[in-house]
Amino acid sequence: MSLKDRHALVLGASGFIGRHVVLALGQAGVRVSTASRSHESYQRLARWLAGRGHDQVPADLRVDFTKASLIEGECDDITEIYNCAGAYRFGMSVDEARSANVDSVRAVVAFAARLPNLHRLVQVSGYRVGGQDPAPWSEEYRRETYRALGAYEASRVEADAVFQNVAAQLGVPWSIVNPASVIGDSATGESDQYLGLASSVKDLWQGSLPALPGNGQTFVPVVAADYLARFMTLLPMDAATQRTAYWPLDDDTPALPDLLTLIAEHYGVKAPRTRVPVPLLKRLPRWLTKADPETLTFLSTDRYPTDSAHAFAARHQLTMPDTATTIRRWADHLAAHRFGDAPADDRRFTKPGGTRTFELGDAAAPTVVLPGLPVNADTWAPVVAAVGHARAVDLPGLGMSTGRPDDWPSWLTALVTETGARHLVGHSIGAAAAVEAATAHPHAVDQLTLVSPFFLQAHPPRTAKWTPLTRRHLSRTTPTALAERLTNATGHATALRSAVADLRRGTIAATTARLLAATANSQWRADLRAKLQHYPGRVHIVLGSHDPLTVEGQSLLDALPHATVTVIAGAGHHPQLTHPEDVAQAIGEQTTSPGPQGEGGVREVPERPR
Known part of the structure; x- marks a missing residue:
């Protein structure tokens, strides 16, 4: 035939x-x-x-x-x-x-x-x-x-x-x-496909797998x-x-405990040390194993x-x-798409500077969003989509990225010199990262857009320094509680589900708490203002009207002839949650029509009917 x-x-x-x-x-x-x-x-x-x-x-x-x-x-x-x-x-x-x-x-x-x-x-x-x-x-x-x-x-x-x-x-x-x-x-x-083996991978990713099922002969x-x-x-x-x-x-598929350990190492999480023999697993109650009894017949040495x-x-x-390579790529895809909760195609893990980094949006886009705290790249997805030809990445140690804040210098260097990031959009703590990257590599970064840059705004409350308390609170918060804390309303809880899921994984809440405390450090704030003052490229500040600049911050921007400010009426510190269309428009306008060098000023965006 x-x-x-x-x-x-x-x-x-x-x-x-x-x-x-x-x-x-x-x-x-x-x-x-x-x-x-x-x-x-x-x-x-x-x-x-x-x-x-x-x-x-x-x-x-x-x-x-x-x-x-x-x-x-x-x-x-x-x-x-x-x-x-x-x-x-x-x-x-x-x-x-x-x-x-x-x-x-x-x-x-x-x-x-x-x-x-x-x-x-x-x-x-x-x-x-x-x-x-x-x-x-x-x-x-x-x-x-x-x-x-x-x-x-x-x-x-x-x-x-x-x-x-x-x-x-x-x-x-x-x-x-x-x-x-x-x-x-x-x-x-x-x-x-999220049933069967994928469900164990999900538990591993979330840190909820209590033990590795089977032994060295268990073959799936x-x-x-x-x-x-x-x-x-x-x-x-x-x-x-x-x-x-x-x-x-x-x-040659690895035995099931070894397969899951392989994925844990790739994810940068700890695999459980305990192994539960299959006969014992079949005798344990379902409320303890959290496994459908029908799936246990697949745990065999056959x-x-x-x-x-x-x-x-x-x-x-x-x-x-190669099966090990396929397993790693499969595990990446499962996690990047949040095991079915985020089905969009434009999601991936990359490795700038050797740090496993979550990224969403156009992989080749020069406009890169660095999210703030305690949120993640997912909370910026609507803005990224509206801007077009843009992407958002989770900072090392935050969201779904591995690493630690100590990795930021090498990571930022790789981001701007190897991935084509020419326009950095930094939100809150991300604004600090953007300034650090731009001043370290001024010829690689054409423009900064700083959304709610904390170092130009009022100091956080004293409670921000209480790191153990903050960590405990963040690791136990709910989408509704976090929405009310960040936006004074509960209507944005759905948009924060992924951020809450991330805060409950591994050390994300602890890293977030330490960084929140660092935003109160007067020396760091002063260093960031000084670096911004010497950055030669275009600077665009985006603020909510309820989250204004300090007098000192305004004075610094007044002295920068290449700086512009957009104020979004009715917004606070997280305008990407409450006013995503306005934020996208502000970013897009400055990206496509920046105006001549030296043109500054303040633009106010009136509040839209909601």
Whole structure:
């Protein structure tokens, strides 16, 4: 069968594996149709493909697993089907799981049997459930299996047996892939699958994993999503793969405790020292383990028949990407997207100056926001998006960045000399970092925008110096309480959820407390004013009307002929929370139309109706 004759139908195309299969087929030049439950699902898939540089959209067909016809649309010339459909969810009822994972398989095989030009039906099963005896199940055996394994895994076991049995009866040519835990793309780490192994990674990131599950033999293998997709798309082209099941996974995946330790080291967090044997873990109450009982069956020392998958890959020059590297990239993607709470694409970790740094926005943007305290880059996301061609980064030791304040000099140097940061927008403590960077590298930084620069404003209250009390308060605060503290209202609590999550991780609250105390240091404040006074570039100050400059601060700016001031009516120390549109406009206007050197003055932004 030549490439031009291939017409692939992908079921479950909007799912994690399905999307990658569609992309791999399209990149190989195969004509693709996708069967989705709704046009909205298809549109999401089309946007995802376009975001990865693939603008050739597949044909849009409708699927209904409850109808005998299954697919609405012309299908007679389909040569291969990839069944990636099904429900990957724990806690389902038996009927729900069987409907999603067993009855759907019967319908797909029956549909495939009616296609006159079908060369292969590729079924996605699973590494723990594949290789079943295709003999029909008795009702007693079914009840025992569902009771022992739980609804999800049992339904996948039954589906594997049913698939082989019905395909043999109807004469459907088939191949089965039994993938391991499918993690992110090998190049980008991208994944939106947050169940299973990803949930343990989340606990590790948040510091809520009490112990490492299993021992040195506990094997939870993984496979990269793009490798799996490429593996699957090659199967119909190889006659030897008919009526064969494959286990694509890395036999050298570290044992589960070692895998989690690898991620902990990459995250810069401490891995738990305690290890809990699997038999004991299964006996502990769920309120203590915080693990769904259905997930515990995956904690096993079993190994799997991978020789045929390795031989097939070698025959087609398909090389498995380095698993440790893929794991690290996957872990980065999970954390950068806050394990599904922040799904936007423009989020990543970088390493300026060797410090692992969280960044959002346009990676190549010259305008870089350095957030203040006790907030993070996420609180600036609406401003960054509105400005366009901008990014925000968490300072070392704050938000989702690792490191310490001691790393700031080398980090700032790398930021402005290696990443193209030409316009620094510093908020509060970030204004101090911006001034330090600009005066250390005046020829690398064209402009400073200082939002609520504390060293030109009133001293903080004496309580700011009470570091232990501040740390304790910050580590226990809620989004509502923090919103009321920062904005005198609770309406911005949602925007502060990520900041609160960060403050509860590791040493973030302690670092924040120490830096808040440092803002009261008169010598540091004076040093920053002196450095600002000698900076030769453009300076733009953005203030809230409720958070004015001191007389001393105003006098300094009056002496700078290249300084301008924007005052936002009704705003306080955190205008990015209360007046994001006005802040974005102020930054954008000065970035695109700075005016001639030496043009100063004060611009007042009237309060908008809210």
